[in-house]
Amino acid sequence: xxxxxxxxxxxxxxxxxxxxxxxxxxxxxxxxxxxxxxxxxxxxxxxxxxxxxxxxxxxxxxxxxxxxxxxxxxxxxxxxxxxxxxxxxxxxxxxxxxxxxxxxxxxxxxxxxxxxxxxxxxxxxxxxxxxxxxxxxxxxxxxxxxxxxxxxxxxxxxxxxxxxxxxxxxxxxxxxxxxxxxxxxxxxxxxxxxxxxxxxxxxxxxxxxxxxxxxxxxxxxxxxxxxxxxxxxxxxxxxxxxxxxxxxxxxxxxxxxxxxxxxxxxxxxxxxxxxxxxxxxxxxxxxxxxxxx
Numbered sequence: 001x002x003x004x005x006x007x008x009x010x011x012x013x014x015x016x017x018x019x020x021x022x023x024x025x026x027x028x029x030x031x032x033x034x035x036x037x038x039x040x041x042x043x044x045x046x047x048x049x050x051x052x053x054x055x056x057x058x059x060x061x062x063x064x065x066x067x068x069x070x071x072x073x074x075x076x077x078x079x080x081x082x083x084x085x086x087x088x089x090x091x092x093x094x095x096x097x098x099x100x101x102x103x104x105x106x107x108x109x110x111x112x113x114x115x116x117x118x119x120x121x122x123x124x125x126x127x128x129x130x131x132x133x134x135x136x137x138x139x140x141x142x143x144x145x146x147x148x149x150x151x152x153x154x155x156x157x158x159x160x161x162x163x164x165x166x167x168x169x170x171x172x173x174x175x176x177x178x179x180x181x182x183x184x185x186x187x188x189x190x191x192x193x194x195x196x197x198x199x200x201x202x203x204x205x206x207x208x209x210x211x212x213x214x215x216x217x218x219x220x221x222x223x224x225x226x227x228x229x230x231x232x233x234x235x236x237x238x239x240x241x242x243x244x245x246x247x248x249x250x251x252x253x254x255x256x257x258x259x260x261x262x263x264x265x266x267x268x269x270x271x272x273x274x275x276x277x278x279x280x281x282x283x284x285x286x287x288x289x290x291x292x293x
Contacts, residue, residue: 001029003266004047004088004106006036007066008074008096010115010243014126014255015094017247018111019066021259022092023050026266034088035066043073045084066094075100092262095127109265110274111258115242117168121285122276126258128169129250131242135161135173138237139209143177146207154200155207155231158221162239163213170213179209185216190224197228257282 005022007015023033035048050066074081075098082103085091091106093099095113112119115131142157159179163169166183174181180196182189193210200208212218218234247255254277261275261282273286 001031001089002034002087003031004034004036004085004091005050005066005094006069006074006091006096007094007113008069008071008099009113010068010127010131010239012068012243013245014130014247014251015066015113017252017255018094018126018259018262019050022262022266023052025259025263027052029267031266036069036085036091037067038069038073043070043077045077045081047084069096071096071099078103090266092266107270108272109262111262112275112277115169115239116163119276121274122278124254124277126251126254127243127247129254130244130247131162131169132172132176133248134242134244135159135169135237136176138235138241139173139177139179142209142235143207151206151231153229153231154197154205155233156197157207157209157233157235158218159209159211159235159237160216160218161211161213161237162242164215165213167213170211174209174211177209179211182210182212182216182221185212185221185224190221194225194228197225197230201228 003026005019019035026033033050035050037046037048038044039046074096078100082105086105088106091101091104091108093101093108093110095111097114097118101108112122112125113127114125115127117125117128119125139159146155146157161170161173170181170183173179180193182193196208222232257277258275261284265273265284270284271286273284276283276285
């Protein structure tokens with residue numbers, strides 16, 4: 001049997017845990033595991049046979065086993081990719097809610113991996129808790145510095161995190177650090193933040209945080225607040241910081257539960273399925289067609 005594994009997005013340390021366990025769990029079976037990767041220069045698909053020698057024994061290692069596949073490249077070349085993967089019996093898709101898989105002839109297993117916790121029907125996704133904690137820790141480091149200095153004016157820290165539009169990651173990060181949220185830079189949001197600044201000034205508080213993602217250019221906001229004497233600072237928290245080499249304890253628990261389900265499906269004759277996390281348990285959802293989820 002030939003099984004391919006492709007990884008979209010981040011949560012690399014957690015997904016490495018799944019991939020390593022898959023290789024170990026099937027090492028005594030008549031099974032070959034292939035990593036499905038993208039050549040960064042030609043954008044062509046590459047199949048890399050994966051064995052125990054492919055990875056380091058340390059979970060915190062920066063060798064993440066499987067490079068992430070660009071979602072836009074995959075979707076643009078989905079027909080060609082389907083043809084090149086036709087020899088595989090099964091394909092395990094780690095992440096990639098919007099990945100196009102309907103042309104693939106192999107059995108598919110979609111695993112809920114995302115820093116945004118945005119898989120419909122799943123209470124959690126692998127990587128979300130790690131990303132949330134990473135964002136909070138970064139902001140709290142900024143807060144420690146801000147609270148130790150006096151500028152005589154309100155300092156506004158524009159914190160940009162990954163993603164577009166409103167997301168659980170954006171909203172819950174803001175709740176965790178008591179920050180304001182901006183999703184569209186609409187007139188209503190601008191006016192709300194002006195009221196927030198006035199309150200800070202009245203209370204003689206010298207800093208505040210406003211969280212946004214890549215839907216908004218941080219530099220475009222300043223001009224709406226010319227009536228205030230503010231000190232603007234931008235803090236960029238990127239995808240790699242959210243993924244990180246060290247998953248939280250909660251993400252490790254999720255990864256362990258998911259890896260067992262992945263191995264179980266790989267050894268079975270079950271049809272294409274999606275894994276979902278409900279009530280701290282992993283469920284198989286089989287009555288679906290993967291692709292454009």
